[in-house]
Amino acid sequence: MVVPRPVLTQPSPGSPFVLGPTARISVAGPGADTVGRLLSDALAGDCSRDLPVVAEPPAFGDIALVIAHGEGPHDDGSDSAEGYTLEVAAEGVRIGAATPAGAFWGVQTLRQLLPADGDGDGDGLTVEQVRIHDHPRYAxxxxxxxxxxxxxxxxxxxxxxxxxxxxxxxxxxxxxxxxxxxxxxxxxxxxxxxxxxxxxxxxxxxxxxxxxxxxxxxxxxxxxxxxxxxxxxxxxxxxxxxxxxxxxxxxxxxxxxxxxxxxxxxxxxxxxxxxxxxxxxxxxxxxxxxxxxxxxxxxxxxxxxxxxxxxxxxxxxxxxxxxxxxxxxxxxxxxxxxxxxxxxxxxxxxxxxxxxxxxxxxxxxxxxxxxxxxxxxxxxxxxxxxxxxxxxxxxxxxxxxxxxxxxxxxxxxxxxxxxxxxxxxxxxxxxxxxxxxxxxxxxxxxxxxxxxxxxxxxxxxxxxEPVEAARDLDEFGARVARLAEHWDATGTRYRRVPDVPWPEPVG
The missing domain is CATH 3.20.20.80 (Glycosidases)
Structure with missing residues (x-):
């Protein structure tokens, strides 16, 4: 349920990842500390969570950002500088990319997968297990x-x-x-x-x-x-x-x-x-x-x-x-x-x-x-x-x-x-x-x-394939609807167009 739609999404069975009170952002590789800080800042706005950024190996329940040569999506032969791989498991989240740009776009995917939680009570901050390989069509x-x-x-x-x-x-x-x-x-x-x-x-x-x-x-x-x-x-x-x-x-x-x-x-x-x-x-x-x-x-x-x-x-x-x-x-x-x-x-x-x-x-x-x-x-x-x-x-x-x-x-x-x-x-x-x-x-x-x-x-x-057949507006609208809670949490205005099954406004 991400916009833009990733290249490859593979859901997995098992217990979801829970963003718990002890969660940290573990960073490794050149530029990962900056991306980690930006993720921490974004989560503070999206769901009122303050996650520390540490240059240490990840522990259970952490989010790991790894930037290194060979990271990111390669199963399809892509070596896009903006590509990333996102893996969500019960024990933690891992975003791998060859560049800070790729890691940053992986962060945006994670933000959309995590529910916004403006009250910051932590309830429901879970993500189902999934593996995503992604890179852009155009530079x-x-x-x-x-x-x-x-x-x-x-x-x-x-x-x-x-x-x-x-x-x-x-x-x-x-x-x-x-x-x-x-x-x-x-x-x-x-x-x-x-x-x-x-x-x-x-x-x-x-x-x-x-x-x-x-x-x-x-x-x-x-x-x-x-x-x-x-x-x-x-x-x-x-x-x-x-x-x-x-x-x-x-x-x-x-x-x-x-x-x-x-x-x-x-x-x-x-x-x-x-x-x-x-x-x-x-x-x-x-x-x-x-x-x-x-x-x-x-x-x-x-x-x-x-x-x-x-x-x-x-x-x-x-x-x-x-x-x-x-x-x-x-x-x-x-x-x-x-x-x-x-x-x-x-x-x-x-x-x-x-x-x-x-x-x-x-x-x-x-x-x-x-x-x-x-x-x-x-x-x-x-x-x-x-x-x-x-x-x-x-x-x-x-x-x-x-x-x-x-x-x-x-x-x-x-x-x-x-x-x-x-x-x-x-x-x-x-x-x-x-x-x-x-x-x-x-x-x-x-x-x-x-x-x-x-x-x-x-x-x-x-x-x-006709473009009209390739672009399913109903399916796209369902993914756009998920963005509303993030826009609402950050005070971002948007038009509630009729093509989208928007959630009921809070309050």
């Missing part, structure tokens, strides 16, 4: 948070990270800049945050991250095996920058600050020496803040940039990213350019059935030696309403996105000719034009993120 399983339309504080971003790791999501894509706000301080261009960071959608509060605050978010995520992917959207979606520096505008006149929700009206002054310096400075500073390998350049909805200027701009900007030691990422429109650095990653956001030339642009990245992140907007855009008439969310896709929509699709069947070999992974995106609080963020994301996370982690359907 990239992402969640995007738009902090440009509505700003979210560092503490709120960390709360979001805590929610996504339970579902084994390992990339946090932060949409840092847009027409409505610029959220990362740039030392060489300070007006970007002083002016451009002062507003948000619908007149909401502005805000921005200092570089130290951003480093802290990156470090918090990294400790939890989440890689931050910063996005600097350009040459469109740039009104906050254009309001901050007149020289970046095509006519040299500063734009007024913008708090609406239109798109496609802004563009940098492409081909200009000052704009080139701006791009180099901004990319250099942000690249230095992020140890992760990816830096996202946006490149979507550039309706006010002349087509030839757009191609020239994104090619040059992508090479600047590469010169700063990062792999460029761009929305699929950047596939119009054929001079991108080899290995550039494309992010596809059109529908699960491609329209117009979106598939052609996506394939362009593959032909350039790159790979794709799949974020089809009719399945993985979590700002779309759950149901008609919802007060929060958007409906531009033409229909609500239900839990079924987020679950019943397969990345390898979206773009003709592009299979798993050329897919880096999947990402669920939350745009925040209408989403203003962290509680609203959680309710829009959960439980649909659980569906996208399973699409990205669990084994692919057989080639000859």
């Amino acid at each position: 990239y399983r992402g969640a995007m948070l738009d902090v440009a339309r509505h700003f979210f504080t560092p503490a709120e971003v960390k709360r979001f990270i805590d929610a996504i790791v339970l579902l084994k999501v390992n990339h946090l894509h932060l949409h840092l800049t847009d027409d409505q706000g610029w959220r990362i301080h740039i030392e060489s261009w300070p007006e970007l945050t002083r002016i451009g960071g002062s507003t948000g959608s619908d007149g909401s509060r502005g805000g921005f991250y200092t570089q130290d605050e951003f480093r802290d978010i990156v470090a918090y995520a990294a400790e939890r095996n989440v890689t931050v992917v910063p996005e600097l959207d350009m040459p469109g979606h740039t009104n906050a920058a254009l309001a901050s520096y007149p020289v970046l505008n095509p006519d040299g006149v500063a734009r007024p600050l913008y708090t609406g929700s239109d798109v496609g009206f802004s563009t940098l002054r492409t081909g200009d020496a000052v704009t080139r310096r701006f791009v180099r400075d901004v990319v250099r500073e942000v690249a230095a803040l992020t140890p992760g390998p990816l830096l996202h350049l946006g490149g979507d909805e550039c309706l006010s940039t002349a087509p030839d200027d757009f191609v020239a701009f994104v090619e040059e900007a992508a090479h600047v990213v590469a010169e700063n030691g990062k792999t460029p990422v761009g929305w699929h429109e950047m596939g119009k350019a054929h001079g991108l650095p080899a290995g550039t990653v494309g992010q596809y956001w059109d529908f699960t059935t491609p329209r117009d030339r979106s598939a052609e642009y996506a394939v362009s990245f593959v032909r350039g030696g790159g790979s794709l992140i799949l974020s089809p907007s009719d399945a993985a855009y979590l700002d779309i309403v759950y149901a008609e008439g919802d007060p929060i969310g958007q409906d531009w896709t033409g229909k609500p996105t239900t839990l079924r929509d987020a679950f019943v699709w397969d990345p390898a069947r979206v773009i003709p000719g592009v299979g798993d070999a050329h897919i880096l992974g999947v990402e669920a995106a939350l745009w925040t034009e209408t989403v203003g609080t962290i509680e609203e963020v959680e309710e829009m994301v959960l439980p649909r993120l659980a569906a996208v996370a399973e699409v990205g982690w669990s084994p692919a359907p057989a080639d000859t």
